[in-house]
Structures are given as structure tokens and as C-alpha cells.
Amino acid sequence: MKRINKKFFISTAIDYPSEKPHLGHCLEKIQADVLARYKRLQGFDVHFSTGLDEHGLKIQRRAQKAGKNPQEFVDEMSRYFKNLWKILNISNDDFIRTTEKKHIKVVQKVFQKIYEKGDIYKGKYKGLYCVDCESFYLPKDLVDGKCPIHHKSPESIQEESYFFRMNKHQEALTRYIKENENFIIPGSRRNEILKRLSESLQDLSISRKTVKWGIPLPTDKKFSLFVWIDALINYFTTIDYPNKKFKKFWPVDVHIIGKDIIWHHSVIWGSLLLSLGLPLPKTILVHGFITSGGQKMSKSLGNVIDPFELIEKYGTDPVRYFLLREISPTEDGDFTYEKFEKRYNADLASGLGNLVARVLTMAEKINSKRKTQSAKLQLKAQNLVKKEIDKTWENYKNTFERFKFNETLGTIWKLIGFCDRYIEQERPWDKSERQLSVINDLLFCLNEIAKLLQPFLPETAEKIFKQLKSKKGKPLFPRLGD
């Protein structure tokens, strides 16, 4: 048995808790959870982190509006996120919050280190500044040349700022991306970044004079650190930089992120790591967004899907299943209740649930007279079944390694279909010489199916294992009425 003593570090992005979590947040956590569980089953020592990015101007303002201090505000918001991950059965090993003391220490340590490398310098930031907002705007963010909040023309001013020498690492970074095809998945996203890297990078302003809700620069307390730098470093904090655990788990194996923050994870984070002389992440896996009825979810359209309600109504595993099966891992996907219920009825109720029920009923009936074995392949003659199972595992692994979760699930359902046809063909409800061995074959298949399902639908897999032991079937997924 290959008990591999290998590590696997997987992270999601840390969420910005200015709003309660939505369905898009769920997709990312579920994808990460599936990978983490898969690797654990393979014997990897896994560290799976998620958390919250709690600093920044937006939180500061949001809290103010709610009449709370920022810490109170994020404490409150953090409960929604933590609770959601719990009910979604997310197996994260850490939930990092950037307002934690340990994180602030790590950030300051990292800043100091980069500073000592000479990659941070003081300069002047030129930009369009709205006095009322106390913040800078990019030309593209203006509405008719005016601040989108106060509808006033911003002033063009200069401000002292600290800069990170991103430009210095551009070449090395570009080379790394070119040499590592799997650094950014999917390839189309990788191309976007490479395209942008073909032009000269500007150094990054990493300090904010006016943002109070942030981590002070250790070298100059008048400034707070640009939240993105603060946020990215969470991947260090969660594995206890720079100590033993960090040495074991660095570099990251997979960062799972949304398509809106590729730049930050590949270019900014990559440059920071190069400056520190550390290896870059192996893979950044980029997912898309979830629309609702083909449109962006928004309050004004009234098409926002509340994940809490969804899980409450249908259960955890069906939600996990839908997001993993119906939605492409790296493209945008659409949610509607209609699509959801169709998937549920077709795949979970009539497919998986029904198969488990019919096999177990037959096993139960025969069990009193003759012994069914628990999940062992009976006849050498059953190489048809054996072959199908081997083929399934092969395709399963292939697609899994390429992060094609929707296709991986497809391979499992193919095996389910095989079992249904096998039953039809062998008619094990009729008395025959083969009856017992066929039922045993089917029990074996169910056991395999449960194993295959473990990373995706952990609760369901567990239920199937239990039912196989007791030989008592209970409906896994009651069919939804129309």
C-alpha cells in the first residue's frame, strides 16, 4: 500500500465580508473541499484554508453605515460565513481572519523582509482624488468624469506613498508562467495574464494614508498597508510562516479563486514571492461566476439565491452536487430552481437514490435465507463488472487530476447506469442460481460508488456505507414533486 507521506496545500480566496455570502462563494469552497477530501483519501497530508479579508475602506464604510465599529461588523459577518461552511460540510483546516493578531504579525514580518530586500521605496502617487470619499479613483471608475458616490469631479493630486518594485520581477514572473502550463488554469486565463505581462508593469502603490482600517506599516505608522497585500499574506499565516508548518506546506499546490482576482494572485502575489525568494504556487485554478436565470444576481432584479435557504430546502449534498455537476469548473454557470430540481430528480432521486434502494431491497429479501456478502466481488466470471469498475476509476482519476469535476461526476453516473442495465439483464428478483452472486456484485458496485462519491457527497457516501452494512435501505433523495 502506498502510504504517501506527501503534503497538499489548498486554499480558497478569503472572502470580503462586506455582504453576506452568496452562491458564488459556495462554488469555490465546494470545489476546494472536493479536492481536499480527494487528496486526503489518497493519503496526502492536506492543509485546506479559507477565511475572511476583513480590512479596507469598504468595510470601514459599511460598518460606519451600520453604526458599528469595523471589528464588531466583521465579527458579526464572520458568523454567516463560518456557519455556511459548516452546513455545506466544508472540511477546511483553518479559517483565517485578517484581523487576527497572528496574521498582523506575519504581515508586518513579510513587509519588513521585502523592505530589507530593497523592493519597497517611498515615492509619490499621482491620481484622481475625491475629497469626500477620501480615496483615489481610476479614470475608468468615474461616471462622466465624476466620483460615482458624490458626483463631484475628483482633483488630480499627488500623495506620498510606498511602492513595491513589481517591475523588477516582471521578467522572472513571465518566464515562470510561460514554463508552467498549469500555473493558471484554464489556459484562456493564462493567456490573458501573459498578454498583459507583455507590456511593462508599473510599480504598485502599497500604502494608504487615508484608510484607517488596515495594518499599519511597521516602518511608518502613518500609513496602512494596501488591503490586497494584507489579504494575500493570509496564505502564509494559515501555515504559520515562517516556522515548521510553513516549511512543510509551502508552496501552495492549488489556489482556487474567482476570475476577478487572477491578476492579484498571479502577478502581485507572484512578484511578492519572487521578492521573498520563495517558490510560486503550483496552480491557480480559476472559476467563473454564477448567474441566476442568465443574469447577474442583484437585489434590484430580485434574483439573488440565498444559499442558506437553498440548503435548508434541499439539503447539503444536492447543493454540492448541482454546483459541481451542472456548472463547469472554470466557466460561468447558471442557476435556476428549475434546473436544480431537474438535476435532483434525474440524477439523485431516480439515478443514485433509486439504484441504492432497489439493490438493498433485493439484498434484504434474500438475506434472511441465504448469506449475502458485504461488498465483495463474487465470481471470477464477473469480469464484466470488474472491467466496468476499473474503467470508471481510471476515467475518474483522469478527469479529477485535470479539475474537471463535472466530468468526474459523469463517470460515476455512468457506472450507476451500468448497474441499472446489469439488473435489467440479470433480473435478480427472480430465483435463479446466479441470483445471489448478482446481488453480491451489485453490493460491491454500490460500495465502489460510495467510495467514488466520498469527496463530492461525503454525507451520502457515508449513508450508503451504513446501509450496505445493515442491508436496510432508506431513501437517500426523496423525489421532488412537480
Added chain:
RNA sequence: GCCGGUGUAGCUUAGUGGUUGAAGUGGGGCUCUCAUAAGGCCUAGAUGAAGGUUCGAUUCCUUCCACCGGCACCA
């Protein structure tokens, strides 16, 4: 505006320079009865449009149409 991508049955996807383009789901028909009115079998149904390269293109090229995305210091 600049740059890039995508367009395969109603829906979600797979795939290939070459005999009749694959699957699931949904539709229609038949059927078994162990099972959650589930299962099985059969069937209809697609390569956005027009050109070009080629003996041959869904696959390569061009144009068009449609949709989507990227263009950094908001997160």
C-alpha cells in the same frame, strides 16, 4: 477604443482533418416489475452564417453575425 475567447441537439457537456458527430437530461413510443410512477429498450433532435485551403472540414484560414471576457493599486 485596444486585445482575446467562445459559438456542437430544448438544456448541461464530450470529441475528431476522413466511413452514418458522442453522452446525460428533456420530448415521443414500447416494455420489465426488484426499486423513489423509478429501471430498460427504441426513436426524433445539433456542428451560428458565408466563403476559402484540401481528394475530404465540425476540426485549419478569412469575413460576417451573436455572445462572453481582459484592459492593474475597489475588493
